[in-house]
Amino acid sequence: MAALDDFLEPLHNGVWEVEVLKASVTEPLDPGWKRSGINVPTPGTIASYRKGRYHVHETATEWKVHLDRYDPAVHPVMHLVDDAPLIFMIAATFVALVDDVWRTNPENTRAVLKEQTAAWQMLVLFGLAGMTTGAFVVLNPLLSFSSIVHLLMPLAFIALGILIVGEGIQIRPFQMVSARRILSGIMVIFIGVISYDLAVEDWGAIIFVLIGIWALGSAAMTFRRLSRGRKAVPEGFYTWCAIGCLSLLLALLIVMTPVALVALMTMVLGAIALLAGLTLVANGLRLRGRMKRR
Structure with a gap:
């Protein structure tokens, strides 16, 4: 059994984004993942979720996850300034x-x-x-x-x-x-x-x-x-x-x-x-x- 979190280690080793096939994730997202209603638009995205600094874009076939520098729930201003410039x-x-x-x-x-x-x-x-x-x-x-x-x-x-x-x-x-x-x-x-x-x-x-x-x-x-x-x-x-x-x-x-x-x-x-x-x-x-x- 594999959860999405099991594939996220590369994000802490200099990788900007990991793309995980949905077929590879056999466990549903755990309760720590919260649906995000406000996001930078991304082609093909059907839903977005956040878990601390993790931000995942769900597409029809993949989970695309990147690591923000600031958790918007904790540091909303710094998130806007550093992670989402206008x-x-x-x-x-x-x-x-x-x-x-x-x-x-x-x-x-x-x-x-x-x-x-x-x-x-x-x-x-x-x-x-x-x-x-x-x-x-x-x-x-x-x-x-x-x-x-x-x-x-x-x-x-x-x-x-x-x-x-x-x-x-x-x-x-x-x-x-x-x-x-x-x-x-x-x-x-x-x-x-x-x-x-x-x-x-x-x-x-x-x-x-x-x-x-x-x-x-x-x-x-x-x-x-x-x-x-x-x-x-x-x-x-x-x-x-x-x-x-x-x-x-x-x-x-x-x-x-x-x-x-x-x-x-x-x-x-x-x-x-x-x-x-x-x-x-x-x-x-x-x-x-x-x-x-x-």
């Missing part, structure tokens, strides 16, 4: 979306066909909506940024607050599980409500201060590791050299040309939405083609 997350998102546009997965398609013969119509509809939204954002970045910070950011805070409050309450039977989480959620909701009165300039300043600190911290941590040589960067020396340089450039642009960077970052967001919509349309058309061949 530049890396943006690049990975584009790669995953482009890969998904071209990827064909007959097994998933057959499963969907059994459940919904009209699934392709919904995929195409939502995909076209995403592409339209993305195109509008790309063509009108400053107007889109203003709309996002005035409407979506406060709503995001309110929604987050509601979720936090929900975690502090048990519905059946109704009882308070965590007064601290309820209070924290109410505070987040309050921040969301009062943030409607913030000017676009204030939102821009807050967002770019946070992004600037994130980017500068990522650049510093990356160059620190690069200075130790190739062995300190098993995931790719030149790749992370580029990520470090781009992170530093992003931090400098925030100081030098903030308005232009607002437009650029908003256009990137729009491009991601456009690609996501294209992915849905492509998958919907694949479903339609297979339905015709049934």
Whole structure:
């Protein structure tokens, strides 16, 4: 009997990622592995799990495991700065979306066909909506940024607050599980409500201060590791050299040309939405083609 943990020793000996065939793992994941809802997009991933610093991406045939430098549950800020720089997350998102546009997965398609013969119509509809939204954002970045910070950011805070409050309450039977989480959620909701009165300039300043600190911290941590040589960067020396340089450039642009960077970052967001919509349309058309061949 073999558990996934039995294959992870190479990660402590300079190997960046181990790929383990599912057929080789005969034991289910132990309770220490927790499903992770927020991850850097990876092509082919159907689910992700974490166990301390271990992070596994589940694909149709493999477990792909790497070792983060920081456990996000213990050091969330350092995890963002060192393990998930903003530049890396943006690049990975584009790669995953482009890969998904071209990827064909007959097994998933057959499963969907059994459940919904009209699934392709919904995929195409939502995909076209995403592409339209993305195109509008790309063509009108400053107007889109203003709309996002005035409407979506406060709503995001309110929604987050509601979720936090929900975690502090048990519905059946109704009882308070965590007064601290309820209070924290109410505070987040309050921040969301009062943030409607913030000017676009204030939102821009807050967002770019946070992004600037994130980017500068990522650049510093990356160059620190690069200075130790190739062995300190098993995931790719030149790749992370580029990520470090781009992170530093992003931090400098925030100081030098903030308005232009607002437009650029908003256009990137729009491009991601456009690609996501294209992915849905492509998958919907694949479903339609297979339905015709049934």
